[in-house]
Amino acid sequence: MSLSTLLVLADGRLPAGAHAHSGGVEAAVAAGRVHDLATLRSFLVGRTATAGEVAAAFAAATCRALTGPQLQDALGGSPDRRGDEPGGPRAFAGVDSDRVRELDDGIDARTASPALRAASRAQGRALLRAAARIWPTTPSTTAGKQPHHPVAVGIAAAAAGLRPREAALVAVYGGITGSASAAVRLLGLDPYAVHALVAELAPECDRLAARAADRADLPVDDLPAGSAILLDIGAEQHATWEVRLFAS
Amino acid sequence: MRPEHPARAVRIGIGGPVGSGKTALVAALCRALAGELRVAVVTNDIYTTEDADFLRRAGVLPDDRIRAVETGCCPHTAIRDDISANLDAVEELEEDLGELDLILVESGGDNLTATFSKGLVDHQIFVVDVAGGDKVPRKGGPGVTTADLLVVNKTDLAPLVGADLGVMARDAAARRGNLPTVFLTLVGDPGAEPVTAWVRDRVAHGVDPAAADHAESAPPHTHSANAEPHGAGAG
Amino acid sequence: MRAEARVVAEADGRGGTRLSTVYGEPPLLPRRTGHRHAGHAEVHLVGGAAGPLGGDELRIHVEVGPDAHLVVRTVAASLAQPSHPPRHSTLTITATVHGTLAWLPEPTVAVTGCDHTTRSIVDLCDGAELLWREELIAGRHDEPSGDLRAATTVRCGGRTILRHDLAIGPSADAGPATVGGARAVGTLLVVGPHAPTRPTATSTGATMPLANAPAALISATASDAAGLRRALDGDTVNTWAADPSAKPGNCRKN
Ligand SMILES: Nc1nc2c(ncn2[C@@H]2O[C@H](COP(=O)(O)OP(=O)(O)O)[C@@H](O)[C@H]2O)c(=O)[nH]1
Numbered sequence: 001m002s003l004s005t006l007l008v009l010a011d012g013r014l015p016a017g018a019h020a021h022s023g024g025v026e027a028a029v030a031a032g033r034v035h036d037l038a039t040l041r042s043f044l045v046g047r048t049a050t051a052g053e054v055a056a057a058f059a060a061a062t063c064r065a066l067t068g069p070q071l072q073d074a075l076g077g078s079p080d081r082r083g084d085e086p087g088g089p090r091a092f093a094g095v096d097s098d099r100v101r102e103l104d105d106g107i108d109a110r111t112a113s114p115a116l117r118a119a120s121r122a123q124g125r126a127l128l129r130a131a132a133r134i135w136p137t138t139p140s141t142t143a144g145k146q147p148h149h150p151v152a153v154g155i156a157a158a159a160a161g162l163r164p165r166e167a168a169l170v171a172v173y174g175g176i177t178g179s180a181s182a183a184v185r186l187l188g189l190d191p192y193a194v195h196a197l198v199a200e201l202a203p204e205c206d207r208l209a210a211r212a213a214d215r216a217d218l219p220v221d222d223l224p225a226g227s228a229i230l231l232d233i234g235a236e237q238h239a240t241w242e243v244r245l246f247a248s
Numbered sequence: 249m250r251p252e253h254p255a256r257a258v259r260i261g262i263g264g265p266v267g268s269g270k271t272a273l274v275a276a277l278c279r280a281l282a283g284e285l286r287v288a289v290v291t292n293d294i295y296t297t298e299d300a301d302f303l304r305r306a307g308v309l310p311d312d313r314i315r316a317v318e319t320g321c322c323p324h325t326a327i328r329d330d331i332s333a334n335l336d337a338v339e340e341l342e343e344d345l346g347e348l349d350l351i352l353v354e355s356g357g358d359n360l361t362a363t364f365s366k367g368l369v370d371h372q373i374f375v376v377d378v379a380g381g382d383k384v385p386r387k388g389g390p391g392v393t394t395a396d397l398l399v400v401n402k403t404d405l406a407p408l409v410g411a412d413l414g415v416m417a418r419d420a421a422a423r424r425g426n427l428p429t430v431f432l433t434l435v436g437d438p439g440a441e442p443v444t445a446w447v448r449d450r451v452a453h454g455v456d457p458a459a460a461d462h463a464e465s466a467p468p469h470t471h472s473a474n475a476e477p478h479g480a481g482a483g
Numbered sequence: 484m485r486a487e488a489r490v491v492a493e494a495d496g497r498g499g500t501r502l503s504t505v506y507g508e509p510p511l512l513p514r515r516t517g518h519r520h521a522g523h524a525e526v527h528l529v530g531g532a533a534g535p536l537g538g539d540e541l542r543i544h545v546e547v548g549p550d551a552h553l554v555v556r557t558v559a560a561s562l563a564q565p566s567h568p569p570r571h572s573t574l575t576i577t578a579t580v581h582g583t584l585a586w587l588p589e590p591t592v593a594v595t596g597c598d599h600t601t602r603s604i605v606d607l608c609d610g611a612e613l614l615w616r617e618e619l620i621a622g623r624h625d626e627p628s629g630d631l632r633a634a635t636t637v638r639c640g641g642r643t644i645l646r647h648d649l650a651i652g653p654s655a656d657a658g659p660a661t662v663g664g665a666r667a668v669g670t671l672l673v674v675g676p677h678a679p680t681r682p683t684a685t686s687t688g689a690t691m692p693l694a695n696a697p698a699a700l701i702s703a704t705a706s707d708a709a710g711l712r713r714a715l716d717g718d719t720v721n722t723w724a725a726d727p728s729a730k731p732g733n734c735r736k737n
């Protein structure tokens with residue numbers, strides 16, 4: 001695994017459409033639920049514990065489905081606790097692409113809000129487009145051209161030669177930075193203070209990513225499904241606005 | 249005049265400061281060209297429905313030929329650094345409407361540094377207005393210096409704001425070398441004659457094959473037999 | 484305590500529904516209620532108010548045969564209670580539906596210190612119709628909430644169409660992304676041709692058509708149980724549960 005490759009995929013400036021999405025912050029700001037650093041912090045914590053954990057789990061599981069359970073038996077125990085393997089873009093095991101479709105379905109089942117499903121697929125499509133241009137080995141999968149975003153993260157990570165844990169990290173970390181930078185833009189918050197929040201959540205990102213990798217082989221119904229009712233409601237309201245700055 | 253077998257529609261970006269007349273120019277172009285070309289519009293304005301309403305009221309384009317893109321407070325980013333949302337809009341127009349000849353992409357409120365990525369458009373027009381002061385061309389910036397066509401709009405207002413069109417023409421020429429500049433008043437010339445002629449010419453030349461590859465719409469390796477349009481139930 | 488209840492409803496061949504099994508062990512006691520002549524059968528679970536208690540392992544299995552129509556309610560809110568020493572309690576509800584099932588229990592209240600999970604797994608056969616309501620209340624009156632989770636899986640023709648976990652209490656997030664400090668949260672799932680097909684939203688509730696089935700989830704937060712019930716039910720339950728006398732909150736004594 002290449003650390004630099006992980007940075008490429010996790011970079012907020014990757015041209016994959018993230019800047020146009022607020023992760024629910026624009027709706028929460030309009031509803032008055034997020035208005036300062038403290039409320040932003042609570043928002044990020046709650047979002048990470050629900051949508052963030054789901055995204056991490058599905059990104060890891062997709063990456064695993066495409067890269068296979070390498071060395072699992074040889075080393076015993078958790079497949080993602082093994083030492084670093086030769087990294088870099090490489091061939092996939094090409095394993096079990098029906099699983100990718102099932103995972104995509106699993107996000108449909110976890111995303112009651114049509115607006116959030118559309119936002120997730122829009123971001124998935126954009127990320128897949130970026131990945132295909134950056135890593136030409138990006139595989140086509142049974143999830144099609146506009147998979148849900150966490151599935152696209154898993155596909156891109158696999159194409160980039162990353163492992164499930166890193167895929168999960170990109171998914172959960174991207175959710176936090178996307179919401180955080182939207183809050184900076186919408187509320188004019190002190191960017192240093194907001195990034196201090198992001199840094200504070202880093203250990204939680206690591207924890208969720210490790211957990212996601214450990215559970216990357218679970219049946220889809222057993223993957224995390226924490227729901228955030230206000231994210232759903234906010235997204236549906238947001239979708240009806242005449243004027244909005246973010247796509248979601 | 250339509251090119252024989254367009255690989256895809258010619259994409260022209262229309263940038264420039266807020267209020268300079270981009271939407272008015274889009275309306276004028278649609279009015280002038282909709283009879284001869286298959287035209288669609290992508291707008292990055294935050295008042296998306298207003299722009300769409302304006303275009304519809306003006307009777308220049310049906311609703312389904314206009315797509316709005318949200319830019320997350322970063323209009324420059326959406327046309328230059330991360331063009332994915334605009335590419336999505338362009339692709340959707342092409343998917344929904346079939347073959348098109350011309351797609352106009354209007355940027356959101358820019359400053360003078362904003363330009364379109366070559367990954368998004370084939371040509372770009374930068375619109376400034378005389379009400380912004382006759383120093384604008386001298387100030388330069390990538391929009392003024394590198395746009396394929398510079399439009400200095402609202403010349404009808406020049407006497408009112410004391411703008412010297414001669415100075416603007418001289419500065420523009422100095423900044424732009426051989427690149428063309430046109431002076432326009434949409435009040436006096438609602439058909440935007442010189443701009444329409446320039447656009448018509450670009451469409452007739454079609455898309456440079458190299459550029460077509462560059463500003464390709466579909467990712468090359470992600471086609472799937474099972475790819476169904478995920479409408480995602482939205483709406 | 485371990486206890487189990489089973490209810491099996493079948494079409495009676497004359498346009499009605501008969502209950503071929505109504506079995507329960509305390510504290511899960513299903514009782515046939517409602518009108519004998521109505522087109523559907525109605526069952527109330529009585530005694531729910533006593534539990535679940537820490538350590539309980541409760542199971543309810545419901546089967547609704549082709550063309551049968553079953554409504555299940557509880558007579559009162561369930562109070563999820565702690566035990567000493569503290570132990571986790573579970574209620575596992577499984578349902579297999581060919582016909583129509585309306586699962587409309589009263590809310591579950593998370594008493595201070597409780598640690599309870601309700602796990603629901605619903606399998607709908609093609610053409611089955613469903614109303615499935617889940618309401619979680621954070622404590623009685625002003626007491627701090629215990630931990631209460633609802634983990635729900637609904638499949639339609641074998642394909643999972645809804646999978647969500649709701650949680651309230653000290654271990655769950657209650658911030659502006661999730662429930663915004665609301666004391667009452669819940670959902671009502673509607674599956675079938677009557678399910679709303681257009682999304683709508685208010686500031687505290689939304690109706691959301693699901694992706695892969697003729698189904699919609701209504702989600703809401705509220706400051707109390709009554710407000711939550713109003714937000715969830717709207718007109719849905721009364722128009723579709725097909726029992727004019729079975730109004731929400733109507734608890735017949737048995
Ligand atoms: N006087 C004058 N007004 C114009 C001209 N072109 C556009 N406008 C007006 O300038 C305002 C801003 O135009 P608009 O197209 O919305 O600008 P945009 O923000 O660049 O899209 C509108 O009120 C137009 O009617 C022009 O040539 N002369």
Ligand SMILES: [Mg+2]
Nearest residue numbers: 270271293299
């Ligand atoms: Mg405009």
